[in-house]
Amino acid sequence: MQEAEAVEGSRELRVRWADGSESRFPCVWLRDNCRCPRCLLPSAQARALPLEQLDVDVAARHAALAPGDKLRVTWPDGHASEYEGAWLRARCFSEAARARVQSELFLPERRWWGSELELPRLPFDEVLRDAGSAYAWLRTLRETGVVLLRGAPARPGALLALGRRLGFLRLTFYGPTWLVQDKADANNVAYTSGRLPLHTDYPALQHPPGVQLLHCIEQAAAGGESELVDGLHVARRLRERSPDAFRLLAATAVDYADTGTDYCDFAVHCKQRIIDVDARGEPVRINYNNATRASVLDVAPEHVRPFYAALRAFDELLRHPEHVVTFKLEPGDVLTFDNWRLLHGRRGYEPGRAGGRCLEGAYADWDVVLSRLRLLRDEVRGGRAQGPAPAGQ
Incomplete structure (x- = not known):
């Protein structure tokens, strides 16, 4: 001065x-x-x-x-x-x-993508022990919405270690972590071997989890490929091609419900707009899970068909090949992605007689992730180490 x-x-x-x-x-x-x-x-x-x-x-x-x-x-x-x-x-x-x-x-601005995306990859062990690699992980997760961590032990527990790296995981009605596998009398459609359509997790909650972690412990011999779509990118495309459909999905509060027993018994219900927008009208979060969309539809009868038409238009655009990235997780892979932005799905598979496909899942809130990202940013800047760029970018 x-x-x-x-x-x-x-x-x-x-x-x-x-x-x-x-x-x-x-x-x-x-x-x-x-x-x-x-x-x-x-x-x-x-x-x-x-x-x-x-x-x-x-x-x-x-x-x-x-x-x-x-x-x-x-x-x-x-x-x-x-x-x-x-x-x-x-x-x-x-x-x-x-x-x-x-x-x-x-922190970083988002980068939009379609089927051309090559998944960013980082070694799991480096993320746990090296600040630069952890910073690269979370920065890319914010920018691109997805990072694949390779080389985790093919047994439960890896997500708890990632949770400690972040700070803590989010507890839900399915527990601190949960196993995604074919189960008798499944209390969630993910716990079956059938096709899982593109969706975001937990729109039935007032505050859906921001980040999802999926650790492949065992993979099916045939089928079980994962699918990812940049939902915010597709929402922008919908606004360009069908502005009326976009406005309807951004304005209609849709009922979601989830009931059952897991970590404890639960009966949750929430209204969410399929496309959340900010004050400028820009899409900022997708809330779309057809499995838990409630039978209650809180609109006048004359608005029912237009709503379904708009939802179909969005769903068809999501499933268009130009937007879908398809890949198959291998044991030891940990898929980390933005649950507010990306929709994920799974192709059906044949359940194996001995074991079969098994993934461990967990959630983290964006508040926790961004907090750790800021702390890591300051740490690597202080040490002048920026960390390795994820492979595939």
Whole structure:
């Protein structure tokens, strides 16, 4: 910082930097973000100043630069605040600075794909032990929506290790982890040997799991190929080709239900829109599972056929060969993917007499995944190691 002064006729401070640029900081924001121990709990980096003590119209009584590249502000009540120059510059209110901060907070932008995708791959062991590889895993998972980890032990337990690498896994009514295999009196269509149509998991929950982990322990000799589709990419295609269908699926609340007994007995129900959109109308989450779509349809009779027509249009576009990636997991493979973005399915298979196809599954929330991604990003930047790029990209 080269100079700091009050902006005449306003409740702002202007800071001039060594490179000749300027930043303007509203006084109310500066007072709200005082860094002293009375106003901020240092051990938690949490604001301790109650909002009722904040004067929206506050103006600085005095402002001056202090040693150590600090700005010292004295307020009308005599309270003094100090701000480091680097801390202030990172929070500059210019449009470019705000955009830079938001990109750091939200991390990589997504890359869309269709059937041309070659699955990104990383070694399972490296992800567990190396920060650069773990960072590459989670960054690619955010960007592309899927990463295949190779070489895990072909026995249950690998997902618990991945959960510890992330922080923790999400507990659901199917347990901390669960086995996907052909079962008598199956309480889930995934626990059969038949074809599993493209779907997202658990739209019957208020907050569906963000990331799914599937570990192949044993594979069927014939059949059982996995299918993946970038649902957000297809939703954008639907908007281009059938805007009315897109609007209907983004506006209609669909009932989902799941009942049974597993980790405990459960009866869950939730309304979800097939395509969730943000304030700009951009698709941000897919909630589509035909197996658990409830028989209740909460629309007027005259809207039933248009809804089904829109859903069929989306389903047909999802299944088009230009959008589907097909592959077969091998024992030791761990498929990790974005359950809010990707739809996954499985071709039918012949259940083996001795063992047969068996996958272990688990979930993690995006809050946990993105938290670990930010921490790993800081760790690898500090060590100047970016980690290996996943094979297949």
